[in-house]
Amino acid sequence: MAEGRPLLKQKDLMVISYSCSAGTKPTWILSLLLILVAETQVVHGVSPTGFLNIDCGLTNRSTYNDILTNLTYVSDREYVEGGKSYNIMAQYMADATNEQEKTLRCFPEGQRNCYTIPSTSGKKYLIRATFTYGNYDGLNSSENGSLFLFGLHIGVNFWTTVNLTNWGSPDTVWKEVITVASDTNISVCLINLGSGTPFISTLDLRKLDDAMFLFLNPSVSISYFIRLRFGEVDDFITRYPKDPFDRFWEAAHRYKFPWRNMTTNKEVRRLPGNDNFQVPTAILQKASTIDSNYSEFNVSVRVSNNIDYRSLELLPIFHFAEIGDNNPNRSFDIYDDENLLFDNYRPQPFRVESTYNSRRFLRKKGANFTLRKKASSELPPLINAFEVYSLVRMDNLTTSSDDVNYMKEVKKYYSLARNWNGDPCSPREYSWKGLACNYANGNKNPSIIRVDLSSSGLTGVLHTSFMKMPSLENLDLSHNNLTGPIPDYQLNSLRVLLEGNPICSKVKDRYCGNKKNRTAIVLIAVIVPVVFLLLLVLMCLWRLCWKGKSEEQEDYSIYEEETPLHIDIRRFTYAELKLITNNFQSIIGKGGFGTVYHGILENNDEVAVKVLVETSVAESKDFLPEVQTLSKVHHKNLVALVGYCQNKKCLALVYDFMPRGNxxxxxxxxxxxxxxxxxxxxxxxxxxxxxxxxxxxxxxxxxxxxxxxxxxxxxxxxxxxxxxxxxxxxxxxxxxxxxxxxxxxxxxxxxxxxxxxxxxxxxxxxxxxxxxxxxxxxxxxxxxxxxxxxxxxxxxxxxxxxxxxxxxxxxxxxxxxxxxxxxxxxxxxxxxxxxxxxxxxxxxxxxxxxxxxxxxxxxxxEECHGCRNSKAVPVDDLWSFNNKLRWHLLSVWIYRWGIRNEPHFWAS
Structure with a gap:
């Protein structure tokens, strides 16, 4: 295994810094193989009930038992349509820590490609996807400096972005979401954002207990941000079987002074009914605290450069159990920065309590959580485990389940080769080709109202599923090779078109039309377009003639006002407006006053050009005096007037362009x-x-x-x-x-x-x-x-x-x-x-x-200019270290006797 190679890179979401000397910095030589073999004693490779382990791109066999966890992995062939299977580049094979890293499935075609995995409606699941690029395509996409990212959806809702820009080819990134299944299957979709071909290495599903994560519901899911265990831990990752739900718990590795680590062999219990998180006992039997001369410590959670932090809303969850003997006196407060989160917390002896507030998600680039000793406490704070999740909103509505099932039956029956996967109607931008949906019901599921499968090479009989779709209004199956009878469903609202099929030689006029009707249709189909085209040609000729005559007689450039306004903003000529707007090509708004165009100045500054309609120019006597007034109006919260056009035929205002809209x-x-x-x-x-x-x-x-x-x-x-x-x-x-x-x-x-x-x-x-x-x-x-x-x-x-x-x-x-x-x-x-x-x-x-x-x-x-909305990090955050570290770093700022000191140790 290569020196310094990390086993996994935790999802590129965050950087956690931690305090250690160079001699105790965790190295990445440790193999996940060594870590997990020691803790995995399961035999026969039987996966627990509710587990599904998918090796994406696996082709040389259908199943195998993973040597690290002894879990059974299966091929992804029955869970996905489309895509191509690849192996990572041969030079990375030897260093792969598991079989799943070696293969992947990529999706060069289609904007959305989905895995459909079985579930039980109303049950909670942990879903984890991993991504090992391995330079499978020889393009070196993750290291060549160009943008390399794609999106993930859970069902019909955005989950997260996978950003591999400037990461090493052998690195493994994982993403994890905890969600409530809304149906008998869950879709995990990869979204092509135009910045690299989506791919996936593994997809794991873990069923959770109903009592866990009580704040989740069909509208609220959470995405994994960080999950840490404390105390002196040999394993870099703790997972299945120590955690029966196969959660990844990363070791905090806080071993140097002033850190003190605690361990007990006694059982750490949960109160009856307290099953919200079910932290494994092995994790709760260890904890970290600090030397008694110190009063508080701080854990800094930061987002790496590969994540758009503006969409994050963070939920911290603390797990505490007092594992010291002799019933010690320990109490402390918990702060988010200097905002009190939890007051006077007292860990209970050998009993776990999880502290969180699901009604308060923190929206920020990072968070500093401080555990501060109370004045009455004899001992400083301790911590056993710590998790942070980000909110995933599940508010997009899925298509009516009946419609989905009927369309799947149609696709299977006719062996349609279309990229129909995921939800047919939602989100709108990824709806299935050939369908039209009704979204007008607001809070109701969208429904399919039109299906167009004309000229699609359909053979066989007309499938009854079409007739069963309750909202279907228009069905176009013309010009296929359909035969046999038409099912006798009396759906007067459904309009069916079967013209051009053999079936039309034997059925009633309602669907195909008789000869007389067909003749009328042909006449209408021919005459109406011809008449329309004639009118269109005449109109174009008239406009061309008028335009030519107008341009010969009225060149706007000759109507420039000779006397400019004496104001300190730029005066544009009509010719200049044409140039910066590319001949008024890009319309970004319209109103009764005229039209707004997007423009680019010579220095590449973007502007909005508002041009008055010609009918308004003659009646705008107050326009130029108003420009004089507006030219003197300057404020950070007023859109700046860049310039104006003073032309007898064209008056215009040029403003700064606002990219985020209104x-x-x-x-x-x-x-x-x-x-x-x-x-x-x-x-x-x-x-x-x-x-x-x-x-x-x-x-x-x-x-x-x-x-x-x-x-x-x-x-x-x-x-x-x-x-x-x-x-x-x-x-x-x-x-x-x-x-x-x-x-x-x-x-x-x-x-x-x-x-x-x-x-x-x-x-x-x-x-x-x-x-x-x-x-x-x-x-x-x-x-x-x-x-x-x-x-x-x-x-x-x-x-x-x-x-x-x-x-x-x-x-x-x-x-x-x-x-x-x-x-x-x-x-x-x-x-x-x-x-x-x-x-x-x-x-x-x-x-x-x-x-x-x-x-x-x-x-x-926040002292930096523009920090408020851009979430720019002030100077003291510039120690976020080398962002090419594939794991997160953890820094702890120590406060001695309540006085803030400089960090004792830094990761290097």
């Missing part, structure tokens, strides 16, 4: 664009600060008049910027701008302004109150429930009947503080007072939101 899109989007509570509060504060500037720092004050979530744009770091401010004043009331009428948008309208047309800054305050409620609830300003309801009234009704928790966006999964939530809702309701005099000013609104963000998240701990 707030409405993020709030209404799917679970791939979820905003957590911290991000929502910061976005609210950003928008409020932008309005405060317009109201208080501009002379005269600028009233936006169209504050709404579509007009709050977000840059790459989720910093919010108000857009379209003041532009509405450039038009009279008969015209629109940025897809909304000048007076405002339905749902955001200030009732006082609507009645009196007396404009004040409090008009914006009212609209901002609606925005705040949208941020909290995720609901639009006006919606059906079941009748049309205005969002403020809906909130009042919900709170009156229940509590504030009933109005919170379900995507937040209760990850917020109720006190702070109440403050934000109260602030929103104050902004929505009918009389403007009763509403707060934007100065007061900003003050409240600043206090909430500071109280919630203490941003003073």
């Amino acid at each position: 707030l409405q899109q993020l709030l209404r989007g799917g679970y791939d664009s979820i905003l957590n509570w911290e991000e929502r509060l910061h976005i609210a504060l950003d928008a409020a600060q932008g309005l405060e500037y317009l109201h208080e720092s501009c002379t005269p004050s600028i009233v936006h008049r169209d504050v709404k979530t579509p007009n709050i744009l977000l840059d790459k770091n989720l910093v919010a910027k108000i857009s379209d401010f003041g532009l509405s004043r450039a038009f009279n009331a008969a015209h629109t701008h940025i897809s909304t009428v000048a007076a405002g948008t339905l749902g955001y309208l200030d009732p006082e302004y609507h009645a009196t047309f007396q404009l004040t800054v409090k008009t914006d305050v009212y609209s901002f109150g609606i925005v705040l409620l949208e941020i909290v609830t995720g609901q639009p300003p006006v919606f059906m429930d079941p009748q049309t309801v205005h969002l403020p009234n809906w909130v009042r009704q919900k709170i009156a009947r229940g509590s504030i928790h009933d109005v919170v966006d379900k995507k937040l999964l209760d990850q917020y503080d109720a006190t702070h939530l109440q403050t934000v809702i109260d602030l929103a309701m104050n902004c929505l007072e009918n009389a403007s005099i009763d509403r707060p000013s934007m100065i007061e609104v900003v003050s409240v939101l600043k206090r909430e963000t500071i109280d919630n998240f203490n941003p003073s701990k």
Whole structure:
């Protein structure tokens, strides 16, 4: 085995640092073979009930017993369709720590390829996938510096990303999810993201006890982040059979002073009914503490560079059992950074307790967990085991199970060679080719409404499964070789097309049409397109003639205004606009005022170019004076005006481009664009600060008049910027701008302004109150429930009947503080007072939101510019070490007598 080669690289998710001297640094020479053979005494290779062990790409045999665990591995042939089997490169074969590393299955075709593994509905399972690239394709994809990653789905929901960029070819990465089966099978899907061919080496399924992980449900799963055992441990990995569920427990290896390790031979029990985690006794019989002269220790959990940490929501779980003799006095507090998680914890003698809060997932790049001795305690803290999981949301709905089963019967009967695997309809972007689905039922499972298998080479009879699908409306089986009778199902709503099949010579007109009908169909099919094409040609000729004549007579470049505005922003000519927008190719928005185009300046800066329609130019007398005003408006939370075009035939504004879109899109989007509570509060504060500037720092004050979530744009770091401010004043009331009428948008309208047309800054305050409620609830300003309801009234009704928790966006999964939530809702309701005099000013609104963000998240701990949304790591985190280490490192910062010292030891 090569010197220094790790056995496995834990999923590329995190780096844990630990404190040790160079002489005690765990080396990677230890083989998993040596580790596991010593602890594996099972004979005959019989896997426990509920275990399924799949060696992906195995071709030379159907089963074998793994020499490390004695578990029986099987080929993946019956669990997957498509893909190609490969062996890793010969030079890596000798160093492979198990047979499963040697083979793999890759999927060069199709965006989504799925394994379907049997399960029991409602039961909990641990699913683990491993990935050993081994340079099987000779492309050196993991080490050549180019992006190499692909996605994983559990069922129809995103699970995680496998990122092998800049990792060694022989390295093994694993991913693990714990989930509740929703049906009689579970799909594990590999998603081609366009940055490397997906592949997989092994896929393992482990059935868990019903009593375990009680906080899981069909909508909530968790992905493995780290799992550590403490004390003096010889094995680098502890797994099956010591853990009957085959969880991987990594040794913390904390052996040098001031660490003290504890061991007992006594049984460590669980209280009756306490089966949430079922930590193995062998793990609980060991623990780590620190020298009695020290009062606390800190474990730092960090994400490696190969993971998009912004999607992580972490759940720490601590396992404690007092294994010291003589009933010692030991109590301590547990902190996340300096936020108290658990107060005055006292480990019970020889009895395990697991401490966690499933209602509080931590959304951050990393977490520092501190165990701090209480003043009354005689002994410092100890710890036996520690786990961290990340939240996996399971909110996408699967297709109706009846539809799925019927389509599988059809596929099998006709031996269809299509890449139909996974769910037929969900997620939408990966729905099966040839199907159309109905997603309009909201919280109901999507259903198949159209099947198009025309010209697909179908032979045999018409399968009855088509007729049994309850939602099917249109079935096109034309131009195949179907014979025999048509099943006599009276489904008047189902339209069947069988034209071009032998079956049509014997069946009724309803499905194939008689000669007369066919003639009419042919005539219609010929005449209508011909007429349409003639009209289209005539229209094109007319437009070409008109365009040629127009261009001969009206060249926009000659209409440039000779006298420029004396302002400090760039003036663009019409020719320059054409150049930076690539002749107005890429449309990113439209409205009554005109069209928004994406553009790229000479320095490669991206911009949004808003071009007025020609009918608006003549009536935009206030436009140029307004540009003069806007050119003087500069604030970090206002979209910057880069320049303008002053042309008698074309007026345009050029703004900074906002790559994350607008707030409405993020709030209404799917679970791939979820905003957590911290991000929502910061976005609210950003928008409020932008309005405060317009109201208080501009002379005269600028009233936006169209504050709404579509007009709050977000840059790459989720910093919010108000857009379209003041532009509405450039038009009279008969015209629109940025897809909304000048007076405002339905749902955001200030009732006082609507009645009196007396404009004040409090008009914006009212609209901002609606925005705040949208941020909290995720609901639009006006919606059906079941009748049309205005969002403020809906909130009042919900709170009156229940509590504030009933109005919170379900995507937040209760990850917020109720006190702070109440403050934000109260602030929103104050902004929505009918009389403007009763509403707060934007100065007061900003003050409240600043206090909430500071109280919630203490941003003073992040000193770097832009850290808040980008999660950039401050300078003191730069010791994350060489990210090519294939395992995680663990650092412990020791605090002596409550005074923080520099780390005693560093991993090298």
